Amino acid sequence: MAFMKQRNRESETLVFYVNGKKIIENVVNPEWTLLVYLRNKLSLCGTKLGCGEGGCGACTVMVSKYDRNTQEIIHYPVNACLAPVCSMHGLAVTTVEGIGSTKTKLHPVQERIAKAHGSQCGFCTPGIVMSMYTLLRNQGKPKMEDLDVTFQGNLCRCTGYRPIIEGYKTFTEDWEVMQATNEISNGKVNGLNGCAMGDKCCKLQPSDDNKLFVPSKFVPYDKSQEPIFPPELKLTTVYDMQSLVFKGNNVTWYKPTSMDELLQLTQKYPTAKIIGGNTEVGVEVKFKGQLYPVLIYPSHVKELSQIEVTTHGISIGAAVTLDKIESTFKTVIKTKPEWETRICQAVVEMLHWFAGKQIRSVASIGGNIMTGSPISDLNPIWMAIGARLHLCSVSGTRTVLMDEHFYTGYRKTIVNPGEILQAIEIPFTHQNQYVFAHKQSRRRDDDIAIVNCAVNVCISKSPEYKIEDINIAFGGMAATTILSKKIKQLIGQRWEEKMLENAYQLLLDDLQLSEAAPGGMVAYRRSLAMSLFFRTYLNISKQLNHCIDSRNLSALDKFTPKTPKSSQYFPVDKNQLGSDPIGRPIVHTNALNQATGEAVYTDDMPRYEHELQLALIYTKKAHAKILSVDISNALKHPNVIDYVLPEDIPEGLNICGIFGDEEYFRANLVTSQYQVLGGILATDLLSARKAVNFVNVTYEELKPIITIEEAIENNSMFTFEAKLDRGDVAKTFSNCKHILSGEARTGYQEHFYMEPHAYLAVPREAEEIEIYCANQEHAQTQEILAKLLGIKQHKIVVKVKRVGGAFGGKEMVGRKYAGYVALAAKKTKRPVRLVLERDEDMAGTGGRNPFLVKYKLGFDDNGRIHAVTVESYLNAGHSADQSFWVMAHGLSHCTNSMCIPNVDVVGKICKTNLPTNTSFRGFGNPQTNFAAECMIRDVAEYLKKDLIEIARINMYNEGDRTIYNQPIINCNIRRCFEEVLVNSDFYKRKQEIEEYNKVNRWRKRGIDIVTTTYGIGYGYDSFQQAGALVLIYKDGSVLLTHGGVEMGQGLHTKMIQVASKVLGIPIDMIHTSEVSTDKVPNTIPTAASVSSDLNGMAVKNACEKINERLEPIKSKNPNDHWEKWIQTAFDQRISLSATGFYCEPPVNFDWFTKTGDKLHNYYSFGASVTEVEIDCLTGDHKILRTDIVMDVGNSLNPAIDIGQIEGGFIQGYGMYVMEEMVVSPDGTFLTKGPGAYKIPGFGDIPIEFNVALLANSSNPKAVYSSKAVGEPPLILASSAIFAIREAIKAARKENGIEENFRLNAPATAERIRMACEDHLTKKVDPIKSTWRVEHL
């Protein structure tokens, strides 16, 4: 009867608010996410799709609801990419468009991120804006620690986060306190903002010219001005009470509102999916191809959505969100004695490291338990404490213990079909009960665990301290969360150090992992289990007031978030005219549009009528013969219109790749996974993607070659090699007192630009076609499309408005994807769009080439290196792409800042069955510079001398020649090196670190310094040219176009500054809209850091031509103004448009004959010092401080250049330390999204980050004496891995191990921990995982 009553109130209409507007949707597809709805239905494209799996935060929106219990409006951030639109019923959604715009009024959150230079490519910006906005809506005056939590779920690949934090710091209470303190101390910063630059710090400069931004100019934030919550949602309960049914073609969504109704539904649909936050199910549907025809959303069922605190414990409804649990537990902790809430404390601590704020706001406790992930962070706690689970179905309720019987297998539980989890009950703790939980992951914030554990132990009172009961549960040690059974044998033993050995053995016996165990890292995970137990032992002993060796206490230190400090120093010419924009920290011209969501990226372009969406069919084997491809079932799928296959390409044209060694569509042989077999075209993307799953491909599998070693063994090499030699190496070796050999290794790095590859082809009349793309090389794209389509280039226009980050990954790779849309548009005569999903993009487009460098050094007693041989290998993947040039560029820098007279170096290109690796910021240098830094360390350690001494003795002096015989002119490397030593207080801190390491057994610190001497230029004449087009309209406004793509690096802004200076007009008179092949032809790729140099000169050239024409008018009418002069010029029939052109003086180095003495145009220099702290027990670490001195000549724009330095450094930190692409021996990429592949997040930046631009440096070789800055700073991040190595050395020394050791990049937590080699790691067998390859 109750069920019938509910049914009467049932509705099929979805009602919610977006940006204050009521949305009434009668035709709801339950498969739509909120993001799909916002972008496709409401055309609100400010909210971006970066990953679709809740891992990047680009899709963050604010959701608001009225809590009828507390009568409060609650605002929370949500990942629109995972939130089902059906779950929005009765809620209010605010998107970035809803808070402000450039056309009306900017919201301070938008203004501050833009003006603080926190938006480069801008793709992450709306998500970050919305996270900050939500925080402010909840707390008008947040604390710095709130910022830390707020941004856990947001990623940015460009900025390095520092400017975002600096901009948003100004909203905090801490900032106000700091301002007050500064005023009191008369401008001398201290405390929060102490700066290594001392009086030079930009924040201390009296003139605003010296500051990157001026907070006092920000519009004040006034919370009372925010839009109100829709009154209807507050007043009516109808939406809460309404049961809902939304029937789609494939899926039906039910929202019951009572327990009865819920149970009737589960009885009727026993295999229905219960939906909590959809954070697990959403990922399963999108990336694992799961289809769940019936979804039941019980969030409004009272019994599932309430938390009850009783005298014995807490009962939590299964649909309660993690955020709600956290806030309730925090309140309970405050109101009860400490001993009673030890479980709550463990849960709250764990929740801090559980996902990001967006996920925690919606993810339910029931979802976490029922999804049964073996690495769930909370399940070990529930299991260790024996939580009770209330299950119910129409047949009744039952209570089960969450013990070792609850999970019956991988993601399987004892819960029956038709039964649901209603609530979980946790007890309060007794006085002699101790509960601790720990988690170790690749990245601290927003990452899944490698291993986690929870310990629940009861210990009798003194003097016995006997273990009365003990339960330890682990995640990450089996296919389910498991309880250690053997550990129970500790019952009766005393809680003392002697017990530990016994415990370790019991854990090792219990926690076996085979070499094939999913996740790999077998030895590491087993040692972690012991390390975490040891930490718990100390924790509890401390609570018991046991006497602990003070050095051991460091095992309890935590890497708790600290307020970051920073300083930026840039020289300013005091005599510069105020009107001269060069050298000023002018805000990125697109920043405001990006911050308001108005900036249009390729996928944001409005849909054309009849537009088709293309989904690609990929190979699923790394090496195989294709036997058949059957698309017939895919074509039967609804909304599918057409397809593209190899036969759609004219005979002989199915060839691409620089060396013609790739195919658009694989026809016979597969040489890597994620090669493209063809594509399916449908009217909507969802249908196209689903249809692809019905394509049937049969293969005959062949043995793949995956790693460099396998390629060497099988002689699988591309024929070309890069070689350089000079002097007489053999003779010098024979005369050298010391000879050493070594190896250095760097891994694969994914570009992880925030905007995935996106292309749109629009056929026009006759054969004309327009291509819109997110790509770094529009002219080359035009060129290859002309060949593919068999038409002349003049009929193809390729346009790039902006690119959401590229870093080299949208250079060559993009051509192929442009080819697919062009082919499909030609075939169908309809516009065709292709936007890669994050997983396709990561698994198919290649990344940074892994390198293995083997070297031999000959040196004297002073450490002067006289000779070196290098044999270097890179993993190219299945085709050559740019690998030769990557190797050549890397090899030419393989001595970095060292001048070594005798060299013999060779670079070989390994051909493997992996996706083709390609250009990536630094282009081989980050890999070989790393090897060079290893070399000097080897020498220093062998001779037991100071590294600084060895670095100095080998460092370039003015006029020294590189290994390809080019003299280094204006050599500033020594200046950078010495200045960074001083700025960082290197020697003093090294001393302090030694003291620290002496007194801390489990925490060690290290500090180290690196340099980079980076040759700028393609080294290839035809690529050293650029063009520009200046159009002046009658109102005096200027439209500037040049050859360089804006992808976040601030190129358009710098070019506008150049034009502004030459034309003598304000920058706001100049606009750049896009780059396009119909404006400036035959441009070179926007790459190799040279775009400002080349395009800047071309822009200057064009503007000078205009000036020449205007000169007579100006001299005749000196008192007129620009607009008047332009009008006069028009009246006098003077052309107001000009093209500009520039080509750099030629280079002459020939790689084949090895003759010539110029490969690069000039050199950029830099040095950095980094200090880190490592946790020897877990391999975790934190950068404490980084100081950089970078030579950028006379900076065109210090804000942009510092942004490039910081962003490059953090990306380099990812490469050297954090980012690990996990690949299985059969060539499958296992880390295909932000969930598994970890780029640095907000929490990973140095606690103190000081960047100084070298003063008094100029560069006659580039525009206005500036220097390239895009790539070189990335290399400086190797200071972090070498500092980590120093810390590990200290740990090893403590363990009596003095010998040299190798630390490969990335120095992951696993590598750090295992390199520390202590009594725990020695207990585990060094099992080699067969689940993944160790190195690519």
Ligand SMILES: Cc1cc2nc3c(=O)[nH]c(=O)nc-3n(C[C@H](O)[C@H](O)[C@H](O)COP(=O)(O)OP(=O)(O)OC[C@H]3O[C@@H](n4cnc5c(N)ncnc54)[C@H](O)[C@@H]3O)c2cc1C
């Ligand atoms: C970006 C990201 C980060 C993450 N980080 C972490 C992390 O750090 N630690 C961690 O442990 N997990 C993490 N997860 C996993 C996931 O978020 C959690 O497991 C979350 O708690 C799942 O809750 P949900 O409500 O979203 O589940 P849903 O996706 O809604 O449901 C998950 C499963 O539980 C079932 N279910 C839900 N409620 C019930 C019920 N009442 N009765 C029966 N079955 C039910 C569903 O049918 C489904 O099978 C992360 C996920 C993402 C996307």
Ligand code: FES
């Ligand atoms: S797109 Fe939603 S989190 Fe990445």
Ligand code: FES
């Ligand atoms: S500005 Fe953040 S990803 Fe580009």
